[in-house]
Amino acid sequence: MKVPSSLTLLTEALRHLPGVGPKSAQRMAYHLLQHDRDGAALLGRALTQAVDQIHHCALCNTFTENEICETCLDPERDPSLLCVVETPTDQLMIEQTLTFKGLYFVLMGRLSPLDGIGPKDIQLEKLVSRATDGVVKEVVLATNFTNEGEATAHYISETMKARGLQVSRLARGVPVGGELEYVDAGTIARAMLDRRAT
Amino acid sequence: MKVPSSLTLLTEALRHLPGVGPKSAQRMAYHLLQHDRDGAALLGRALTQAVDQIHHCALCNTFTENEICETCLDPERDPSLLCVVETPTDQLMIEQTLTFKGLYFVLMGRLSPLDGIGPKDIQLEKLVSRATDGVVKEVVLATNFTNEGEATAHYISETMKARGLQVSRLARGVPVGGELEYVDAGTIARAMLDRRAT
Ligand SMILES: [Zn+2]
Ligand SMILES: [Zn+2]
Numbered sequence: 001m002k003v004p005s006s007l008t009l010l011t012e013a014l015r016h017l018p019g020v021g022p023k024s025a026q027r028m029a030y031h032l033l034q035h036d037r038d039g040a041a042l043l044g045r046a047l048t049q050a051v052d053q054i055h056h057c058a059l060c061n062t063f064t065e066n067e068i069c070e071t072c073l074d075p076e077r078d079p080s081l082l083c084v085v086e087t088p089t090d091q092l093m094i095e096q097t098l099t100f101k102g103l104y105f106v107l108m109g110r111l112s113p114l115d116g117i118g119p120k121d122i123q124l125e126k127l128v129s130r131a132t133d134g135v136v137k138e139v140v141l142a143t144n145f146t147n148e149g150e151a152t153a154h155y156i157s158e159t160m161k162a163r164g165l166q167v168s169r170l171a172r173g174v175p176v177g178g179e180l181e182y183v184d185a186g187t188i189a190r191a192m193l194d195r196r197a198t
Numbered sequence: 199m200k201v202p203s204s205l206t207l208l209t210e211a212l213r214h215l216p217g218v219g220p221k222s223a224q225r226m227a228y229h230l231l232q233h234d235r236d237g238a239a240l241l242g243r244a245l246t247q248a249v250d251q252i253h254h255c256a257l258c259n260t261f262t263e264n265e266i267c268e269t270c271l272d273p274e275r276d277p278s279l280l281c282v283v284e285t286p287t288d289q290l291m292i293e294q295t296l297t298f299k300g301l302y303f304v305l306m307g308r309l310s311p312l313d314g315i316g317p318k319d320i321q322l323e324k325l326v327s328r329a330t331d332g333v334v335k336e337v338v339l340a341t342n343f344t345n346e347g348e349a350t351a352h353y354i355s356e357t358m359k360a361r362g363l364q365v366s367r368l369a370r371g372v373p374v375g376g377e378l379e380y381v382d383a384g385t386i387a388r389a390m391l392d393r394r395a396t
Contacts, residue, residue: 003286004263006244006251013244016237017215018229024217030285031216032245033252033261034306039214041249046204046211047242050227051235053204063231065202087228088201108232 062106080137099192260304278335
């Protein structure tokens with residue numbers, strides 16, 4: 001008994017999804033082929049297109065289809081303020097509070113020595129050259145208030161202060177141990193307004 | 199702040215995967231674009247190819263890239279025996295035991311009224327016409343021993359017997375190597391009732 005090769009390939013490819021082991025990869029493959037072929041075709045096209053079109057913004061490192069993202073190109077924003085976040089979702093959460101009118105840098109991660117994620121993996125060189133453009137005056141650290149987020153903030157803070165930049169951190173209105181993605185906008189707004197120099 | 203449209207499309211498409219909600223779809227999209235673009239491209243191609251090439255075997259209903267699968271075409275097999283299983287994986291499990299040399303029918307599911315899965319969804323008409331080809335003498339029911347698998351076996355059994363076919367079911371009992379202490383009472387009860395002379 002032979003499993004069709006394109007089914008084997010699909011099952012193996014599904015394991016590239018985070019948190020998907022051999023059993024769930026097989027369940028996913030069967031489900032798509034049996035119950036949702038249109039969805040499978042759609043997902044296939046979406047993956048191919050996203051890989052083809054999504055890049056990192058040359059300035060803020062977030063995902064964009066252009067060389068420079070819309071936020072970085074927005075002339076209404078204050079270029080002397082640079083807010084550092086872990087993910088695009090965190091940036092979106094802050095945007096929703098309407099309390100910050102500066103620009104962003106998206107790390108796309110956080111320092112995590114235990115997982116082997118060091119300064120190079122979160123684009124710290126890119127951040128340093130972005131922050132030392134001569135226009136940025138204050139770096140607002142808005143990494144999560146988890147252990148890893150705090151360590152990342154501390155590391156960036158030291159790096160930036162060594163280069164003469166003013167550094168601030170979201171106030172501890174955000175619950176200790178909390179992740180921005182799950183905090184209500186009002187709390188994030190308070191924390192932004194109360195940000196303190198570090 | 200605008201999320202790139204191909205990223206939005208990807209996140210939405212990932213929700214076609216079973217058990218993937220909005221949060222994990224987003225986490226998957228970020229992970230693929232940030233850490234595993236080759237994997238994403240591979241998965242995209244695998245999905246497109248599988249949807250294009252995988253069909254149901256005209257005889258046994260399993261996934262195949264051909265009109266009739268290799269198992270059904272195997273001249274060494276006994277065409278008077280037809281084993282009914284829920285999934286290709288179940289078929290593989292039985293094949294590995296080397297105890298069955300007949301042919302198969304793969305339901306690609308099970309009756310599950312609570313989930314709205316009725317006889318049409320598990321290709322019972324196809325099974326009936328397959329089993330009544332004049333060559334099949336015995337239908338071996340190897341659906342799972344869950345409530346739904348048992349109900350499916352019962353339904354198929356009645357359908358087949360009404361057409362004059364001999365029907366059997368895998369024996370229930372204590373697993374080989376099983377210790378009574380760790381076997382549930384229902385299984386022991388069944389094994390007691392089905393006990394055989396030695
Ligand atoms: Zn940007
Ligand atoms: Zn077949």
